[in-house]
Amino acid sequence: MILVVLDHDGSKLRKASLEALTRARKLAEALGARVAGVLLAEGPAPVEEARGYVETLYVAEPGPYTAERWAAGVLEAAKGGARAVLAPSSRQSRAYLGRVAYALRAGLLEDTLDSWAEGGQVYATRYAYLNRVTQKVRSALPAVLTVKPNTTPLAEPLGGQGEAVALSLPPVPTLEVLERVQEEKRGVSLTEADVVVTGGRGLGGAEAFQKVEELALLLGGAVGATRAVVDAGWRPYAEQVGQTGKTVQPSLYIALGVSGAVQHLSGMNKSKFIVAVNKDPEAPIFKHADYGIVGDVHQVLPSLIQAVKRLKD
Amino acid sequence: MKFVAVIRQVPDGESRLKVQGGRVDLSGATLILDQMDEYAVEEALRLKEKHGGEAIVVGFGPERTEEAIRTALAMGMDRGVHVVHEGYADPVAVAEALAPVLKEEVPTLVLTGGQQADWDSQALGAALAEALGVPVVAWTTALELEGETARAKHDLDEGAEWVRVPLPAVFTTQQGLNEPRYPTLPGIMRAKKKEIKKVAFQGTAKVEVLEESIQEKARLGKILDGKDPVAAAEELVRLLREEAKVI
Numbered sequence: 018m019i020l021v022v023l024d025h026d027g028s029k030l031r032k033a034s035l036e037a038l039t040r041a042r043k044l045a046e047a048l049g050a051r052v053a054g055v056l057l058a059e060g061p062a063p064v065e066e067a068r069g070y071v072e073t074l075y076v077a078e079p080g081p082y083t084a085e086r087w088a089a090g091v092l093e094a095a096k097g098g099a100r101a102v103l104a105p106s107s108r109q110s111r112a113y114l115g116r117v118a119y120a121l122r123a124g125l126l127e128d129t130l131d132s133w134a135e136g137g138q139v140y141a142t143r144y145a146y147l148n149r150v151t152q153k154v155r156s157a158l159p160a161v162l163t164v165k166p167n168t169t170p171l172a173e174p175l176g177g178q179g180e181a182v183a184l185s186l187p188p189v190p191t192l193e194v195l196e197r198v199q200e201e202k203r204g205v206s207l208t209e210a211d212v213v214v215t216g217g218r219g220l221g222g223a224e225a226f227q228k229v230e231e232l233a234l235l236l237g238g239a240v241g242a243t244r245a246v247v248d249a250g251w252r253p254y255a256e257q258v259g260q261t262g263k264t265v266q267p268s269l270y271i272a273l274g275v276s277g278a279v280q281h282l283s284g285m286n287k288s289k290f291i292v293a294v295n296k297d298p299e300a301p302i303f304k305h306a307d308y309g310i311v312g313d314v315h316q317v318l319p320s321l322i323q324a325v326k327r328l329k330d
Numbered sequence: 331m332k333f334v335a336v337i338r339q340v341p342d343g344e345s346r347l348k349v350q351g352g353r354v355d356l357s358g359a360t361l362i363l364d365q366m367d368e369y370a371v372e373e374a375l376r377l378k379e380k381h382g383g384e385a386i387v388v389g390f391g392p393e394r395t396e397e398a399i400r401t402a403l404a405m406g407m408d409r410g411v412h413v414v415h416e417g418y419a420d421p422v423a424v425a426e427a428l429a430p431v432l433k434e435e436v437p438t439l440v441l442t443g444g445q446q447a448d449w450d451s452q453a454l455g456a457a458l459a460e461a462l463g464v465p466v467v468a469w470t471t472a473l474e475l476e477g478e479t480a481r482a483k484h485d486l487d488e489g490a491e492w493v494r495v496p497l498p499a500v501f502t503t504q505q506g507l508n509e510p511r512y513p514t515l516p517g518i519m520r521a522k523k524k525e526i527k528k529v530a531f532q533g534t535a536k537v538e539v540l541e542e543s544i545q546e547k548a549r550l551g552k553i554l555d556g557k558d559p560v561a562a563a564e565e566l567v568r569l570l571r572e573e574a575k576v577i
Contacts, residue, residue: 112468115456124536153541192495200489261504269576279343312556320563
């Protein structure tokens with residue numbers, strides 16, 4: 018059995034789950050195995066939709082997300098004899114699949130760009146060294162893989178309804194959630210945007226982001242922020258680009274008042290074109306830029322907005 | 331109380347990487363204490379300063395990793411343990427090798443970086459937590475002890491949450507949790523005399539790296555002078571339109 022964790026938003030499957038399904042079917046074909054799904058839910062789960070994609074669907078209701086509860090759910094489903102477990106890469110999946118991989122003593126292949134099986138082993142490609150290097154890796158079975166979003170075609174439904182199997186989970190020692198801090202959703206999705214305009218500490222304050230928003234809107238793009246900006250409370254965490262925020266890969270990435278710390282670079286260094294505006298000519302961001310302006314962002318940004326407006330007219 | 335920081339030595343993210351024979355060659359790179367792990371060391375030091383006890387650094391990696399362990403000792407950690415291993419090791423194998431060391435120490439809590447700057451793995455904290463049979467808090471941005479438990483804030487895919495977790499537990503750390511201190515000269519002198527216990531690697535490799543290639547895109551590096559912001563902005567927009575064709 019190849020087991021796929023079908024991530025969802027409480028009403029439908031996430032696209033990344035359909036990518037993981039495509040990868041699972043490829044492994045299943047090479048290894049002569051069948052594909053089963055597992056749905057973990059703290060609320061309504063899209064059981065009917067998920068049954069359209071697999072012959073067997075394990076459904077567990079482990080309560081609010083914690084790495085321990087989700088790991089228990091996946092391990093319970095894996096007891097059916099999983100030779101590989103696949104899940105979309107997400108911050109949460111990394112926390113519980115690390116537990117799952119250890120419990121199964123499996124090879125863990127994180128953030129895979131592609132994966133295939135040959136001679137009873139699993140191969141994958143993935144980035145390393147803060148997204149600067151591509152690795153080809155190999156694991157014996159069992160293997161646990163996370164699938165990097167936007168790397169794989171989406172799976173089609175099978176045209177039937179798979180069997181649903183309810184899982185009951187033993188209580189596990191875990192943390193207690195005291196309070197969820199929700200983020201607001203606005204505009205174009207950061208990870209899917211073709212243009213990203215990011216502001217850094219060099220902007221000096223939250224007010225300056227009105228101009229960042231204006232430029233992003235003009236270019237049909239999304240607003241990004243650095244960790245320093247988010248920590249200062251100028252922008253919501255949802256907009257953070259970098260190692261501990263979101264990874265983006267737009268056609269055009271504009272970094273305004275961003276110094277270019279390595280944690281930030283690893284979240285955007287795959288962008289097709291990178292533009293930097295910073296008053297410090299020695300800022301590391303310029304080494305990674307296709308185009309740049311050494312100047313005061315408070316003067317350059319309004320001029321950029323005007324120049325783009327003129328272009329649009 | 332005993333606070334353990336698990337660390338590794340990695341290439342500085344700014345240093346140039348090269349590939350020899352299909353593998354990354356670090357011989358010319360500057361090697362540093364992983365910046366994500368620095369937050370773990372700093373947090374262990376702050377917890378010890380506030381609550382007393384001992385702060386221990388556990389390093390994993392080749393002989394040269396001793397330099398990174400000394401850096402942590404110079405920052406103020408009390409003593410070190412070095413699990414020696416050459417080359418790549420997957421997070422499950424690393425957790426297997428570190429688990430007996432951590433079990434022997436009986437820590438109040440264990441801290442480690444949220445992502446490794448060389449292998450880009452984010453799984454060590456979770457794998458360690460499973461090996462020790464304790465909860466994990468991933469991507470921690472705030473941490474306080476409250477008797478037998480800790481109260482922590484950590485990032486999720488969407489938003490963040492405050493949690494209460496029974497101790498011992500594993501916490502993975504990141505930028506925003508604290509500002510790591512620099513080693514002082516007296517700290518560096520004292521660090522030379524601090525104990526580092528060497529432990530042989532005992533784990534089973536699950537994953538093998540077959541080939542590595544550099545994926546850094548060559549950048550154009552066309553930098554304009556912004557003394558005249560209007561002219562610079564006009565020229566930039568022209569380049570984006572006519573040369574890059576992205577707007």
